[in-house]
Amino acid sequence: MLPNKLNLPLRFWKAIATGNYVDLAEFGYKNLKANMKYNDDEHSLQTSENGIIAVRKCSHPQKFTDIAEWLLAFRAYMEATLIIYDLREQELNAYRDHINTLCVKHKFLAIAAYNEDRRLHLTTNRDLTLFERNIEAEGENFDVTTAKKQHSIANTHNPKSNITWHDGSQICINWNRKGCPDNNSCKRIHACLLCRKIGHLERRCFFNKQVPPKQIENQNQESNK
Known part of the structure; x- marks a missing residue:
C-alpha cells in the first residue's frame, strides 16, 4: 500500500461519490503511482473557435493476474469508499469475502470478469447493493469451462x-x-x-x-x- 494512500486523483473521488463505475485495476499499487505521477500533468489547448481542450497524460491500468493483487486493490478502494460512505463497511467486507471464496472453485480470470459485471450492474441499478446475488453475472462468467475442478465425466479435451x-x-x-x-x-x-x-x-x-x-x-x- 502507498504511504499516502488517500492521495487519489479527483476523478476517483468523483466516481466513488456519485456511484459511477471505478476500475479496480487503477487502485493497484503500480497504477496508483502512475495516476499520481500524471495527476496534475494537464495542458489546455485553445481551438480556432475560442474553445478549450484539456489534455491530460494518463497510463493504461495493468490488469490483475491473481487474487492477491485484486485483494490489495480492493482494500485501497474500500478505504477510499468508506471515507465517503462509512455505512458500506459490512457490504464491502462481505463482497470481498465472496470474491475470495469463489477462487476455490473458479479460475481468477473468470472471477475478475464477474467482479466487473457485478459492480458495473450497480451503476445502472442504484437501488441494489453488493449484498444481492446477480444470477445473470454468474451465468455469463461461471460454467464448466471456468471451473478449476471438473466433476463432469464428459470429454475434457474439448x-x-x-x-x-x-x-x-x-x-x-x-x-x-x-x-x-x-x-x-x-x-x-x-x-x-x-x-x-x-x-x-x-x-x-x-x-x-x-x-x-x-x-x-x-x-x-x-x-x-
Missing part, C-alpha cells in the same frame, strides 16, 4: 463441447445444476450435459455411469416388487 447441444445451441448450466431462474424465457437448451438428451439432469447420467449396471438392475428389480 471443454466447449461440454455446453453445446447437437445443433450448436448452448445447454443451460443453471438448469442442470440447481434450476433455471428463467425457465420460461431461457434461450438455452434444457438438456443433460452428458448425453445431450432432453428430459433429465446431468446428475442422473453421472449416477448411472458411476453405479455398475448389475447394481442398477438389482435396484430396479427391488423397486418393482
Whole structure:
C-alpha cells in the first residue's frame, strides 16, 4: 500500500461519490503511482473557435493476474469508499469475502470478469447493493469451462463441447445444476450435459455411469416388487 494512500486523483473521488463505475485495476499499487505521477500533468489547448481542450497524460491500468493483487486493490478502494460512505463497511467486507471464496472453485480470470459485471450492474441499478446475488453475472462468467475442478465425466479435451447441444445451441448450466431462474424465457437448451438428451439432469447420467449396471438392475428389480 502507498504511504499516502488517500492521495487519489479527483476523478476517483468523483466516481466513488456519485456511484459511477471505478476500475479496480487503477487502485493497484503500480497504477496508483502512475495516476499520481500524471495527476496534475494537464495542458489546455485553445481551438480556432475560442474553445478549450484539456489534455491530460494518463497510463493504461495493468490488469490483475491473481487474487492477491485484486485483494490489495480492493482494500485501497474500500478505504477510499468508506471515507465517503462509512455505512458500506459490512457490504464491502462481505463482497470481498465472496470474491475470495469463489477462487476455490473458479479460475481468477473468470472471477475478475464477474467482479466487473457485478459492480458495473450497480451503476445502472442504484437501488441494489453488493449484498444481492446477480444470477445473470454468474451465468455469463461461471460454467464448466471456468471451473478449476471438473466433476463432469464428459470429454475434457474439448471443454466447449461440454455446453453445446447437437445443433450448436448452448445447454443451460443453471438448469442442470440447481434450476433455471428463467425457465420460461431461457434461450438455452434444457438438456443433460452428458448425453445431450432432453428430459433429465446431468446428475442422473453421472449416477448411472458411476453405479455398475448389475447394481442398477438389482435396484430396479427391488423397486418393482
